[in-house]
Amino acid sequence: MVDMRIVCFDLKESIQRVDSFEMFLYILGLLVIFYGYRWFKELKQVPNKSEKHVYITGCDTGFGNLLAKHLDEKGFCVIAGCYTEKGEIELKKACSARLITVQLDVSDNDSIKKAAGIIKNTVGEKGLWAVVNNAGISQPSGPTEWMVLDDFKKMLNVNLLGVIAVTLSVLPFIKKAKGRVVNISSVVGRICVNSAPYSISKHGVEAFNDCLRLNMAPFGVKVLCIEPGFFKTSMSDPSFLQHNLQKFWDRLPEDVRNDYGSDYIDKVKAVFAKRIGKSLDQDLWKVVSCMAHAVSAVHPRTRYSAGWDAKFFWLPLSYMPSFITDAILLKNTIKPKACI
Template structure:
């Protein structure tokens, strides 16, 4: 009995490995549009796909970011300035993409642009703080996708949305986790709708990685700013000990983050180039072995883990 089960499991694993190693043909003729290429995952993915010979259309927020990227890539790579929070910028970028792809359509759309701040205890924030993050990470992503969809559908291509393990387990207040839960929901519904047209949608769920949006110095400065802006009542209730504990938690989390961003960009590349891409990619061992299993645990256990690793130290100070 056990021998049959082990044999079936082995055959299934071999079949999966074989399927995942199959690569789509004529990659050098396929266009990929990537948002958020100034730095981090987007920047590395643009350079990675360019080295592979694909035609990369890289969207950067700043001209300086675009210029630095062009210096590190071939003449095939083209850049455009894009602010995903502004409709007119998205419309202009879409027209720019149409000119470049022509009748081929857009093979890949990678929604990578994102921010993490303002981030902190919810009571320290206001509605505008939540909206700032949602406008970039969720609403901006949705508008870019809707604008580019006709081009992707024409190529029967791929949409790759960058979520986070925080889209499964929420560890902090602010709009970041909310936006990533939204990315998961939007991507699921989009995948089911577009499967009719042969378009595949993949979700990338990175664990902890050291990027400019996860820098402990930047996050700590953000939390301190929120504390300074908080009302006297909030400061009295939470106290300085809570603030120090929260800052210590941010520092400890960054120390556990990986510096190898290729673990994420390799997942993105596979989603764009494999004949049989996965629906979800968990990037990083912390995502695979800690956060993903946690997302399936009973809620009271997850709450206990989060409390003892973040809130409990505040009471102990």
């Protein structure tokens, strides 16, 4: 005799498996359609590039330098803000006659106003298509108690107040063109890793970006944010980081150094030498391509996560509860002597 209860159970289980598989295919199909549509939509580029002016800060080296060259090749009229005269000369040599440079210190209001005056005369009634706030500084800071107020001021003056000041100086021209503002933040604008002044400055950029995006939406101005992971640039060179960290250590009071232990600084510097060089992404184009898309796409993204570490580690980590992020970040942190 066949036990009908077993037959019915097996049949029910088979139906559930089929239903689950169909649901999986349905969800997969929706994802393919969604991302396929988004990919196709994002391919469309803005027309008349030769009539559009793009103002980029921090063009001496790194991302800004590469972006200026790339947009110049694509036909945009690039206005490159360089901190040094040497940076201006070298960039002009590498680009077409369309590109013009302005000497710019984003922490100096007079320098910002002078650049804005040049831009106003250059763009005329067409207005400014985009400003890319790329200029920034970075430095290892160690624990927050190693800091003094001037360390925070220096970082905020360039990385946050500089972004705000440059944006406000050209915002009327951008409104005229119904253009866009592209702000370069960082994954540490979402989650603090260690450097308090740098993270605070980038959290501020995120907040400024969000406020400005809402304010400018009625005017047809797009405000976009790039959040790169960790890339190999002059600011992330291990020897540079070690040198700066040593300066912070040397100025600490004796009692604070005793809390951390005499060998603490050597351990941290060893970590910089061993891990940072290997973990940094050397493909700067991952960031530059996001910046270029934000400038040239008809339908740019509101946010760009540049780099695999940003997409698959830092961004997901930023959404987790604090007790999980703290445990992960503290796991490989060198502990002070007083805490062992």
